[in-house]
Amino acid sequence: MRDLTVHYDTxxxxxxxxxxxxxxxxxxxxxxxxxxxxxxxxxxALAILRMIQPPGRIDGGxxxxxxxxxxxxxxxxxxxxxxxxxxxxxQGSMNALNPVMRIRDQIMDGLTDHGVRMSxxxxxxxxxELLESVGLGRDVAERFPHELSGGMKQRACIAIAISLRPxxxxxxxxxxxxxxxxxxxxxxxxxxxxxxxxxxxxxxGHDMGLMAQFVDRVGVMYAGKLVEVSPVREIFxxxxxxxxxxxxxxxxxxxxxxxxxxxxxxxxxxxxLPPGCAFHPRCxxxxxxxxxxEPALREVRPDGWGACHLV
Amino acid sequence: MTTLLEARHATRIFxxxxxxxxxxxxxxDFSLAIDADRPxxxxxxxxxxxxxxxxARVLLGLTAPTTGQILYQSQDLQTMSRxxxxxxxxxVQVIFQDPxxxxxxxxxxxHMLTTPVAKFGLATSRAKARELIDDVLRAVGLRPEExxxxxxxxxxxxxxxxxxxxxxxxxxxxxxxxxxxxxxxxASLRATILASLSTMNRDRGISxxxxxxxxxxxxxxxxxxxVLYRGSVAEIGDVELVVKQPRHPYTQLxxxxxxxxxxxxxxxxxxxxxPVAAADRSDTGCKFAAxxxxxxxxxxxxxxxxxxxxxxxxxxxxxxxxxxxxxxDHSEPGRSSR
Amino acid sequence: xxxxAWRYVRRxxxxxxxxxxxGLLALFVGIGHLVVDTNKSRPLSAPAxxxxxxxHPFGTDRQGRDLLATMVAxxxxxxxxxxxxxxxxxxxxxxxxxxxxxxxxxxxxxxRGIVDIGLTVPGLxxxxxxxxxxxxxxxxxxxxxxxxSLAWLNPARTVRAQVLSMRERGYVEVARLSGMSGxxxxxxxxxxxxxxxxxxxxxxxxxxxxxxxxxxxxxxxGPIDSPTLGMTLYWVNFNAALINGWWWWWTAPIAIxxxxxxxxxxxxxxxxxxxxxxxxxxx
Numbered sequence: 001m002r003d004l005t006v007h008y009d010t011x012x013x014x015x016x017x018x019x020x021x022x023x024x025x026x027x028x029x030x031x032x033x034x035x036x037x038x039x040x041x042x043x044x045a046l047a048i049l050r051m052i053q054p055p056g057r058i059d060g061g062x063x064x065x066x067x068x069x070x071x072x073x074x075x076x077x078x079x080x081x082x083x084x085x086x087x088x089x090x091q092g093s094m095n096a097l098n099p100v101m102r103i104r105d106q107i108m109d110g111l112t113d114h115g116v117r118m119s120x121x122x123x124x125x126x127x128x129e130l131l132e133s134v135g136l137g138r139d140v141a142e143r144f145p146h147e148l149s150g151g152m153k154q155r156a157c158i159a160i161a162i163s164l165r166p167x168x169x170x171x172x173x174x175x176x177x178x179x180x181x182x183x184x185x186x187x188x189x190x191x192x193x194x195x196x197x198x199x200x201x202x203x204x205g206h207d208m209g210l211m212a213q214f215v216d217r218v219g220v221m222y223a224g225k226l227v228e229v230s231p232v233r234e235i236f237x238x239x240x241x242x243x244x245x246x247x248x249x250x251x252x253x254x255x256x257x258x259x260x261x262x263x264x265x266x267x268x269x270x271x272x273l274p275p276g277c278a279f280h281p282r283c284x285x286x287x288x289x290x291x292x293x294e295p296a297l298r299e300v301r302p303d304g305w306g307a308c309h310l311v
Numbered sequence: 312m313t314t315l316l317e318a319r320h321a322t323r324i325f326x327x328x329x330x331x332x333x334x335x336x337x338x339x340d341f342s343l344a345i346d347a348d349r350p351x352x353x354x355x356x357x358x359x360x361x362x363x364x365x366x367a368r369v370l371l372g373l374t375a376p377t378t379g380q381i382l383y384q385s386q387d388l389q390t391m392s393r394x395x396x397x398x399x400x401x402x403v404q405v406i407f408q409d410p411x412x413x414x415x416x417x418x419x420x421x422h423m424l425t426t427p428v429a430k431f432g433l434a435t436s437r438a439k440a441r442e443l444i445d446d447v448l449r450a451v452g453l454r455p456e457e458x459x460x461x462x463x464x465x466x467x468x469x470x471x472x473x474x475x476x477x478x479x480x481x482x483x484x485x486x487x488x489x490x491x492x493x494x495x496x497x498a499s500l501r502a503t504i505l506a507s508l509s510t511m512n513r514d515r516g517i518s519x520x521x522x523x524x525x526x527x528x529x530x531x532x533x534x535x536x537x538v539l540y541r542g543s544v545a546e547i548g549d550v551e552l553v554v555k556q557p558r559h560p561y562t563q564l565x566x567x568x569x570x571x572x573x574x575x576x577x578x579x580x581x582x583x584x585x586p587v588a589a590a591d592r593s594d595t596g597c598k599f600a601a602x603x604x605x606x607x608x609x610x611x612x613x614x615x616x617x618x619x620x621x622x623x624x625x626x627x628x629x630x631x632x633x634x635x636x637x638x639x640d641h642s643e644p645g646r647s648s649r
Numbered sequence: 650x651x652x653x654a655w656r657y658v659r660r661x662x663x664x665x666x667x668x669x670x671x672g673l674l675a676l677f678v679g680i681g682h683l684v685v686d687t688n689k690s691r692p693l694s695a696p697a698x699x700x701x702x703x704x705h706p707f708g709t710d711r712q713g714r715d716l717l718a719t720m721v722a723x724x725x726x727x728x729x730x731x732x733x734x735x736x737x738x739x740x741x742x743x744x745x746x747x748x749x750x751x752x753x754x755x756x757x758x759x760x761r762g763i764v765d766i767g768l769t770v771p772g773l774x775x776x777x778x779x780x781x782x783x784x785x786x787x788x789x790x791x792x793x794x795x796x797x798s799l800a801w802l803n804p805a806r807t808v809r810a811q812v813l814s815m816r817e818r819g820y821v822e823v824a825r826l827s828g829m830s831g832x833x834x835x836x837x838x839x840x841x842x843x844x845x846x847x848x849x850x851x852x853x854x855x856x857x858x859x860x861x862x863x864x865x866x867x868x869x870x871g872p873i874d875s876p877t878l879g880m881t882l883y884w885v886n887f888n889a890a891l892i893n894g895w896w897w898w899w900t901a902p903i904a905i906x907x908x909x910x911x912x913x914x915x916x917x918x919x920x921x922x923x924x925x926x927x928x929x930x931x932x
Contacts (some may be wrong), residue, residue, distance in 0.1 A: 016478065034498060036497040036498060037468070037497055105392070117601075137595075150359075179358040179359055179524065179564060180358070180524070180526075180568045181358065181565065181568045183568065183570075184568040184570075184578070184579075187570075187577055187579065188580060188581075191579055192581075206497070206498060207455060207570070208498070208572045209569070209570040209572040210577070211569045211572075212570065212571065212572045212574070213570040213571065213574060213576055213578035213579060214570070214578075214579065221575055224528040232574075233574045236572070236573065236574045244438050247499055248572060249496065250499045250501070250502050251498065251527075251570075251572045252500055252501075252525075252527040252528045252530065252531040253368055253527065253531075253571075254526070254527050254530055254566070254569065254571065257530065257531055257550075257551075258531065260531060261502050261506075261529075262497035262500050262501065262502035262504075262506070263321055263500070264468055264503075266470070266500075267467065267497065267499075301622045308538060321893050371826070373822070373826075397828070400826060400828060404826075405826060407819055407822075409819055409822070411819075412819030412820065413819035413820050413822075413840055415820040415824075415841075415842065416821075416842065417842050418841075423823070426824065426829070427827045427828070430827050430828035430829065431827075431828060482931055519717040609802045628909050
């Protein structure tokens with residue numbers, strides 16, 4: 001992705017939900033995007049699939065998959081890309097299942113829509129395989145969504161997402177509504193199917209702990225901008241941005257009591273961003289330059305990108 | 312020990328009426344006592360379906376337990392007088408999970424604070440009321456001039472939640488029930504809100520019941536932890552013991568499932584997920600039996616009682632049946648009265 | 650300020666169109682009362698069956714009524730029936746709806762039962778029966794009350810539905826915990842949020858009431874001596890004006906009725922947009 005920008009038109013003017021986001025994703029890699037509300041991470045995930053609805057619009061940039069710029073494709077071509085080459089596990093996907101269709105039919109929906117022709121038996125077999133690969137029994141195929149638990153529904157959504165063996169799986173907060181025990185099962189499932197498909201995963205979320213344990217690289221987003229991209233280990237040991245450091249410091253640990261502190265101040269409103277670096281009002285290390293000049297994301301060290309004047 | 316707020320063998324069943332065959336046992340023979348003399352923070356940790364929301368509602372008197380009692384200052388809520396209720400409503404405050412739905416969109420946020428002041432007669436004049444409100448807002452780290460006069464949609468979730476905390480403080484309560492107060496708030500703001508809860512406990516002697524699914528935050532601020540599983544207590548005790556040396560298999564499962572934000576990556580395993588059957592509800596025996604790696608025949612026959620494995624901790628598991636049985640009403644573990 | 654107003658017009662065109670239409674009607678009636686002698690709406694005030702001319706811009710009818718005067722005098726009467734019936738209907742219906750939804754239990758069952766049964770009975774039929782049973786001459790206000798007797802049913806049901814969903818909101822619970830009583834919660838917490846919805850329901854009810862009253866009048870069951878729009882149509886029918894080719898007699902009332910209903914319709918759509926934020930288009 002290069003310089004992707006998404007605007008939302010509001011009665012008070014255009015708001016930049018994602019500002020010149022650039023990153024690259026390698027085959028088989030797990031990339032995480034961490035951010036709080038208003039960071040633009042979900043917007044960016046939807047933009048990759050060109051699923052931004054009015055009043056939002058993609059305002060520039062490129063999204064290249066295997067060399068092809070998705071933003072330049074026609075509607076029909078893009079439709080073919082969705083699910084077949086890039087799949088999305090949307091936020092709250094448990095509610096994305098059609099309540100009056102059996103799971104089997106919902107999986108078949110995606111397949112037939114992309115022109116896969118199969119006999120009834122072949123279809124059943126394929127569905128069974130998919131369900132098995134996400135750890136669901138074959139009886140789930142005949143069930144309706146309301147008969148399944150939250151975790152099972154989420155795994156059904158994963159099954160739909162991998163049904164056409166995509167190259168990239170985008171998971172937008174896939175476990176935010178799930179219990180911690182179920183979350184682990186779902187993430188283990190995702191890890192397994194990713195390996196089988198040799199696909200890449202983009203995990204969007206706000207849980208740094210989940211990021212730490214699942215992804216290879218982390219991109220940290222703040223107020224619509226990408227402020228750091230580093231390998232996950234280095235995010236914790238030598239991060240390149242004060243926001244990342246403070247965000248990690250605000251996480252409660254299970255080791256010692258009384259060790260977590262919040263970031264003072266508030267996340268800025270996207271329509272009212274401060275001049276210069278968007279984080280400077282809350283940054284304890286801010287200098288004069290931070291107030292006037294917006295730092296660009298640059299490669300500070302091999303594979304370590306930071307948008308801060310102080311690195 | 313004198314108890315302030317107490318649940319005694321509270322059970323709450325939903326449904327199961329004449330036309331409804333599916334009865335849900337939300338809370339099962341639950342007992343907990345909040346000490347009046349030593350205000351502490353009690354963390355109640357449970358996943359969805361554990362009964363923690365029901366527990367909050369029952370402790371607040373918003374629903375009555377099907378059997379068992381909720382006692383405030385040794386008076387049963389069901390038989391309390393009107394004055395008793397008024398005192399109860401002052402002394403026991405709540406912070407809800409959702410910082411959006413609790414605000415009436417028609418009014419400015421001031422309404423949230425002026426209503427209790429008016430209804431409980433906390434101030435004799437408008438000026439005094441304003442002073443009181445300013446005080447509590449500052450106590451939670453908000454600036455009155457930036458907060459008052461705004462509509463709810465103009466403030467962030469974190470700010471709205473802090474106003475709820477301020478509201479709770481207004482009435483100088485003795486107990487605050489916080490039902491997932493930070494789960495809908497951004498991670499970087501959670502610490503501030505939890506810190507104010509901690510301060511309120513320390514400086515104002517307010518007992519806090521902190522209900523959450525997040526074991527990490529519960530660990531950080533609680534003194535005692537209660538682990539709930541499907542309406543029953545799995546483990547209860549001093550927070551350091553329960554978290555660092557969990558004994559109940561469910562507690563152990565919970566702890567091992569939490570992804571830690573640290574550079575070591577030991578969380579993901581290559582285990583095949585056990586396809587959980589949709590119906591693994593057993594009516595008799597330990598509720599965790601179907602998922603327990605250490606399950607044995609006695610587990611399916613009758614639910615295990617609480618065993619006092621350490622002076623400051625009790626576990627409801629037959630693995631520890633050699634330990635003495637904890638008494639029925641467990642308050643401070645180790646202070647069981649017989 | 651003007652820019653914001655223009656943006657709103659573009660966003661909610663219906664509301665503006667509705668207001669404009671009804672405004673024009675109000676102007677018509679207002680100026681009409683100053684310019685035209687409303688006594689001419691009585692029979693035998695003008696030569697009969699005259700097509701529109703300088704003396705009688707809307708023509709005259711068979712009984713010698715000047716039709717312009719009739720329209721000017723009759724429109725407010727028709728509207729009045731609608732407003733009285735609409736307000737009464739929504740007023741009573743809302744109160745019952747609130748009480749029913751907030752307190753539930755036996756009260757809810759009773760009110761809901763009456764409303765459910767009442768709504769299945771064909772309303773016009775009931776109104777006809779009532780109107781026919783009142784042997785003496787009907788006045789405009791009595792018409793209003795007759796229509797109101799059924800107009801409360803629908804508002805009761807819709808308000809109940811709205812309140813049922815609202816009462817589960819967090820702020821109702823907080824209000825209860827703050828010590829507010831039931832009626833207090835209804836008035837202070839629930840009702841303000843329902844105001845836009847009630848406004849839309851009101852306009853709807855007024856529209857329905859006008860339609861019902863015109864329906865009754867056309868059948869001859871209205872206040873015979875009043876020059877209301879519906880009664881005029883009754884006379885049109887009675888005197889076979891259509892067949893006789895006295896087009897000016899029926900054109901005027903129908904045109905006005907059209908403006909009334911279009912105006913109310915656009916107003917409803919416009920208010921709906923305010924009441925239901927999800928319908929809002931963003932320009």
